[in-house]
Every structure is written in C-alpha cells, then in structure tokens.
Amino acid sequence: MTASSSITTRFAPSPTGFLHIGGARTALFSYLYAKRHGGKFLLRIEDTDIERSTQEAVDAIFEGMDWLGLKSDFEPIYQTQRFDRYKTVIAQMLEAGTAYHCYCTRDELDQMRNEQMARKEKPRYDGRWRPEPGKTLPPPPDGVPPVVRFRNPAEGQVVIDDLIKGQIVFDNRELDDLIIARADGTPTYNFCVVIDDWDMGITQVIRGDDHVNNTPRQINIFKALGAPTPQYAHVSMILGSDGSKLSKRHGALGVMEYRAMGFLPEAMLNYLVRLGWSHGDQELFTREEMINLFDFRNVSSSASRFDMEKAYWVNHQYLKTADVAVVAPEFEWHLRRMGLDLANGPRIEDVILAQRERCRTLLEMAEKSHFLYDELSGYNEKDAAKHLTADAAEILDALVEALSSLLEWTPEAVHQAVHGVAEARQLGLGKVAQPIRVAVVGMAVSPPIDQTLVLLGRTRTLERLTAAAAYIRNRS
RNA sequence: GCUCCCAUCGUCUAGUGGCCUAGGACGUCGCCCUCUCACGGCGAAAACCGGGGUUCGAGUCCCCGUGGGAGCGCCA
Numbered sequence: 001m002t003a004s005s006s007i008t009t010r011f012a013p014s015p016t017g018f019l020h021i022g023g024a025r026t027a028l029f030s031y032l033y034a035k036r037h038g039g040k041f042l043l044r045i046e047d048t049d050i051e052r053s054t055q056e057a058v059d060a061i062f063e064g065m066d067w068l069g070l071k072s073d074f075e076p077i078y079q080t081q082r083f084d085r086y087k088t089v090i091a092q093m094l095e096a097g098t099a100y101h102c103y104c105t106r107d108e109l110d111q112m113r114n115e116q117m118a119r120k121e122k123p124r125y126d127g128r129w130r131p132e133p134g135k136t137l138p139p140p141p142d143g144v145p146p147v148v149r150f151r152n153p154a155e156g157q158v159v160i161d162d163l164i165k166g167q168i169v170f171d172n173r174e175l176d177d178l179i180i181a182r183a184d185g186t187p188t189y190n191f192c193v194v195i196d197d198w199d200m201g202i203t204q205v206i207r208g209d210d211h212v213n214n215t216p217r218q219i220n221i222f223k224a225l226g227a228p229t230p231q232y233a234h235v236s237m238i239l240g241s242d243g244s245k246l247s248k249r250h251g252a253l254g255v256m257e258y259r260a261m262g263f264l265p266e267a268m269l270n271y272l273v274r275l276g277w278s279h280g281d282q283e284l285f286t287r288e289e290m291i292n293l294f295d296f297r298n299v300s301s302s303a304s305r306f307d308m309e310k311a312y313w314v315n316h317q318y319l320k321t322a323d324v325a326v327v328a329p330e331f332e333w334h335l336r337r338m339g340l341d342l343a344n345g346p347r348i349e350d351v352i353l354a355q356r357e358r359c360r361t362l363l364e365m366a367e368k369s370h371f372l373y374d375e376l377s378g379y380n381e382k383d384a385a386k387h388l389t390a391d392a393a394e395i396l397d398a399l400v401e402a403l404s405s406l407l408e409w410t411p412e413a414v415h416q417a418v419h420g421v422a423e424a425r426q427l428g429l430g431k432v433a434q435p436i437r438v439a440v441v442g443m444a445v446s447p448p449i450d451q452t453l454v455l456l457g458r459t460r461t462l463e464r465l466t467a468a469a470a471y472i473r474n475r476s
Numbered sequence: 477g478c479u480c481c482c483a484u485c486g487u488c489u490a491g492u493g494g495c496c497u498a499g500g501a502c503g504u505c506g507c508c509c510u511c512u513c514a515c516g517g518c519g520a521a522a523a524c525c526g527g528g529g530u531u532c533g534a535g536u537c538c539c540c541g542u543g544g545g546a547g548c549g550c551c552a
Binding site: 012013014016046047048049051052053102104106109113116117118119120121122123124147165168169170171174175176178179181182183184186188189190192193208209210211212213214216234236237239241243245271274275276277278280281282283297300301302303304305306307309310311312313314320355357358359368383387418422428429430431432433434436437441443444445446447448449450 | 477478479480481482483486487488489490492499500501502503510511512513514515516544545546547548549550551552
C-alpha cells in the first residue's frame with residue numbers, strides 16, 4: 001500500500017464487439033488493483049487480427065469504459081501500431097534460435113490434428129520443422145511462405161502462482177510450438193501480449209480464466225526473451241442466470257445496454273465488484289472503498305452467475321441515496337431518449353426525489369414520470385374501471401373547486417385540500433386519492449398524491465381532473 | 477480424447493481446523509406500516525455434491541469419484 005508505484009495493470013480487449021459485462025469486471029478489477037497500490041492502469045487494444053477488428057468496436061469499448069468511469073492513465077495503445085517492434089523481436093528470436101520457420105501448410109496442419117484427434121490424443125504441432133541437434137530438416141518447399149514458431153522448451157514445468165487460483169503447474173510436454181508470426185508476417189496474439197506486457201512494464205496481468213492455458217506458453221516466451229514475468233490473476237467467468245456461458249444469444253449484453261435499462265454506472269460497478277469479490281458482509285461500496293479494500297485474496301475462484309434481481313436492488317440503493325445532482329444527468333438522458341421535452345414539466349431533480357424510492361431503474365423512473373412531461377394518452381383500463389366510477393365524478397368536481405381556490409400550490413396546501421374533500425364526505429383518503437391518480441397520471445400508481453399534484457402543476461392538474469369528470473359522464 | 481480450472485441456501489457470498497445447532501445480502505413467503513405503488517420494520521423457509529482419509533476435532537487439509545467450466549487456431 002506504500003509507494004509501490006511500480007505497479008502497472010492493463011485491460012486488453014480485442015475490438016471485435018462491445019464491452020460486455022465480463023470484460024467490464026476484468027477492467028474494474030485491474031483498475032482497482034492498480035489504484036489500490038498507487039499504480040497505473042492502462043488500456044490496450046489488441047487488434048492484431050485485422051480481419052475481425054473494427055473501429056466501431058474500438059469506439060464501443062471506449063464508450064463503455066468512459067461511462068463506467070474507468071479511466072486509463074495513459075493514451076490507449078494499439079497493437080497494430082507496434083508491428084515494427086514485434087518484427088524486430090521475432091528477427092532476434094530467429095537469430096537466437098528460440099524461434100524457427102515452419103513450412104507446414106494449413107492443410108497439413110488440419111490433417112495432423114484430425115489424425116491426432118482420431119487417436120484420442122491432444123492435438124498439437126508435431127515439431128517437424130523444429131530444429132534439433134543432429135536432426136536434418138527437409139528442404140523448404142517452393143512457394144510456401146513460412147510461419148514463425150516459438151521453440152518451446154521440451155522438458156520441465158512451468159509454475160504459475162496465480163493471485164486468485166493459487167499454484168498451477170503445467171508440464172512443458174503438454175505445450176507445443178505455437179505460431180508467433182503468420183505466413184504474411186503479422187504477429188499473433190500470444191506473442192504480442194508478451195512483448196507488450198514486457199515493454200509496458202505490466203506487473204500484474206489480470207484477465208479472464210479462459211486464458212490460463214495460454215499462460216505457460218507466454219511465460220516461456222518471457223523466459224526466452226530474458227524478460228521478467230508478471231504476476232497473473234485469472235478471474236473466473238460470469239455465467240448467465242441459468243448457469244450457461246454468456247453468449248450473444250442471452251445475457252451477454254454490452255455495458256451500454258445496461259445504461260439503456262436504467263442502471264447508474266456506479267451501481268453497475270458496485271454489482272460487478274461484488275460478483276466474485278467480497279469484503280465480509282458488506283454489499284455497498286463507494287468507489288473509494290472499492291479501491292481501498294480490493295484484494296485478490298478475497299476474489300472467488302469459481303464462476304458466478306449474473307443475477308438481474310440483485311443488480312436491480314443495488315441500482316435501487318444508489319438511486320435512493322445518491323446525490324440528485326449525480327443522477328440527474330443520467331435521468332435526463334433517459335427522458336430525452338423517450339422524446340420528452342424537459343421544458344414541458346417540473347425540474348428533474350424534484351422528480352427524482354419524488355420517484356426514487358419506487359423505481360429500481362432510471363428507465364422505470366422515466367416511464368413513471370412520462371405523465372409529467374407529456375399529455376395523457378389515455379387511462380389504464382382496469383384502473384379507470386375501478387376508480388373513475390360514477391361516484392368519483394362528483395368528487396373530482398369538488399376537488400377542482402377546492403384546488404382552484406388554493407392561494408399557493410404547495411404539498412401542504414394540496415394535502416389539506418384533498419383531505420378536506422375526503423373529510424367532508426366522510427371518505428377514506430383512498431377513495432379520493434385513487435380517482436385523482438387515474439385522472440392525472442392515467443393509472444393508479446404514483447408518488448404521494450400531494451407530491452404528484454405539485455409536480456404536475458396547478459393548470460395541468462385542474463385540466464386533467466376536469467377531463468376525467470367529463471370522461472366519466474360521457475361514458476355513462 | 478487430452479490438459480487445466482471450479483464445487484456452502486434458487487443467486488451473490490462469509491467462513492483460512494474448534495467462535496458453525498453454518499452468518500449476511502438478493503429473491504421468495506408471512507405479518508406490520510399505508511392514499512396507490514414503493515420505502516421501512518419484524519419474522520420464516522432455504523446450503524456445506526458424494527465417498528474415503530488426516531486430526532482429539534473438518535464446511536475448512538489430502539485423495540478418489542461425480543458434476544460443471546475453459547483450452548487444445550496462421551482468433552484474441
């Protein structure tokens with residue numbers, strides 16, 4: 001926790017899609033770990049697969065990181081801008097004999113794999129072009145551009161002391177000679193990662209545990225290069241609520257879709273940090289607390305499921321307690337998205353205050369506040385049938401009279417007027433409040449009636465009350 | 477098939493050999509509050525995958541099994 005500012009972590013997505021929930025959590029853990037130790041966090045775009053990488057995906061990742069407030073301490077790095085560096089290292093490795101050319105064609109490789117699978121063996125490169133002392137290599141075939149393979153040690157073990165999973169041991173015999181440069185000369189993932197992590201002084205590699213099997217190969221490359229190996233922390237996957245892997249089909253939504261669903265970024269972070277990590281029984285954390293408390297000791301090594309209900313609950317906690325000034329811009333985003341004119345209604349801060357106890361998401365809040373910014377499109381059928389009864393017409397008339405004579409339009413005044421009407425008729429407040437709700441909101445659900453009417457404003461309240469009374473009379 | 481990972485309530489988890497007749501949270505159910513919906517309060521049901529060890533003592537350590545998952549690309 002002291003001035004160990006040598007800590008550097010990175011989040012290294014490949015730009016082939018949006019920033020999904022698993023990536024966001026990995027990014028968060030990386031960010032928190034760096035901040036916790038006074039280190040740096042950086043973002044690296046792994047775009048060596050030119051075929052599949054797109055600018056839209058890069059933008060989507062930035063957008064997601066930005067919305068979550070996960071700031072990189074440096075300008076984002078693109079692997080495609082580092083090709084010269086990769087080529088230099090590959091040339092050095094060829095020279096040093098830690099890498100070699102392989103002239104196998106894809107067809108040969110496919111055939112090799114199929115045969116191995118048929119023999120129930122683990123498919124792997126058989127080393128036919130691997131130089132060995134006393135071994136005579138076949139002459140390079142004409143017209144076959146070679147790939148470059150890493151010469152993985154044939155013996156011994158690779159030991160990973162994973163920050164989350166503990167010690168993992170791999171036998172080098174299980175590892176084959178992976179391709180580090182394609183036939184067209186472009187370097188491949190497992191190689192670029194090593195060079196980048198080395199060059200950028202990454203001290204902790206934090207990534208999904210679908211990468212554990214790559215780790216021993218990468219460590220061997222570090223060693224071949226004489227580079228220091230980073231520590232590793234392999235975070236388990238996030239599964240869908242049914243326990244299956246998240247896929248585009250279900251669950252694997254981009255973080256921006258959670259924004260559209262009405263989540264607050266801080267709530268999203270809070271839910272995510274608790275998915276796999278814990279600090280005793282604490283459920284809610286400020287960003288400062290996350291940073292101060294985060295530790296891999298308390299990160300679970302088993303996969304976890306994304307539970308929408310719990311996520312909603314966390315979001316609701318934030319909506320209820322967050323500074324209105326913080327939620328206002330996000331709420332405004334939703335209202336505008338619904339095509340509402342904010343000038344045509346109350347201050348959104350007041351709306352948030354009135355609604356936040358009864359809304360789990362900002363989207364829900366926007367939907368329930370629609371009536372404040374636009375005309376009613378009609379009454380909810382069941383609610384109208386129940387509350388806009390023949391008896392109610394007269395009550396609405398009385399309310400119009402009582403409310404229009406108020407000197408001021410405050411919760412207290414409105415409250416008194418409404419109660420006055422109820423008491424004069426010896427009715428429970430519900431008998432009066434419910435018809436009002438349906439009349440002004442369109443349905444029987446809203447914040448306390450006095451607050452609702454104050455938000456709506458006198459003019460609109462009286463209009464809608466009158467309209468409802470007319471509606472009742474026209475109907476009967 | 478091979479290699480690797482994982483395993484406490486439906487879900488997220490606490491638990492680092494005795495404090496565990498297993499705690500918290502979400503969700504569920506009941507009651508209270510109440511002008512609706514909520515908030516809130518109180519209460520309930522609900523879990524250590526199985527079998528062997530180790531130990532005076534195992535949810536906690538070891539082994540085996542079972543069940544999940546990941547990887548085995550000139551993808552990342």
